[in-house]
Amino acid sequence: DIVMTQTPLSSPVTLGQPASISCRSSQSLVHSDGNTYLSWLQQRPGQPPRLLIYKISNRFSGVPDRFSGSGAGTDFTLKISRVEGEDVGVYYCMQATQFPLTFGGGTKVEIK
């Protein structure tokens, strides 16, 4: 199974400042079709998860452009350019390159 490791566990951020979350996979996420199925999800308090980014860097419909994803192979990053109050929650990376699908442990973004 592919293990997804996120850092940090918690990220206190000042409103308007950037935030960055790292995700590392235990093996390459490059699929045999050439794509890398690494996604980022956001879970606000009391809400279901919501897809933010798919295939490393593609923003899903309706996702603000302050969210961006990057990386390759086994190392990936989610960046929030300027944190807003509505960004508070837990962020998960997820790989769908192979079964079983696996998630990172989550990073809690909170306002200082």
Add this chain to the structure above:
Amino acid sequence: EVQLVEAGGGLVQPGGSLRLSCTASGFTFSTYWMSWVRQAPGKGLEWVATIKEDGSEKYYVDSVKGRFTISRDNAKNSLYLQMNSLRVDDTAVFYCARGGRQQLLYWGLGTLVTVSS
């Protein structure tokens, strides 16, 4: 608008059974892989199972193999999860999600399953 509505959660004793359902709308259900993901209270996300568009392929996390069965009825736009031999550590909110082969694009609100005596 894509909607996924889960139902069927509740309180069940250890060793008991429960059948979850997910009713989909706003998209052509029969053309998408579908998945179940769960979240234990205060914990992270755990993928449970995925089924291909026509039901011909099914995948499960090891901890539920032989106990849970994912299925679908494309005529009813519905996804199911039959859960048998439930254990206390199966207690979780179960989410239905569209996708599973590449990414999980849409998620339902979830249904809570509590396994307790």
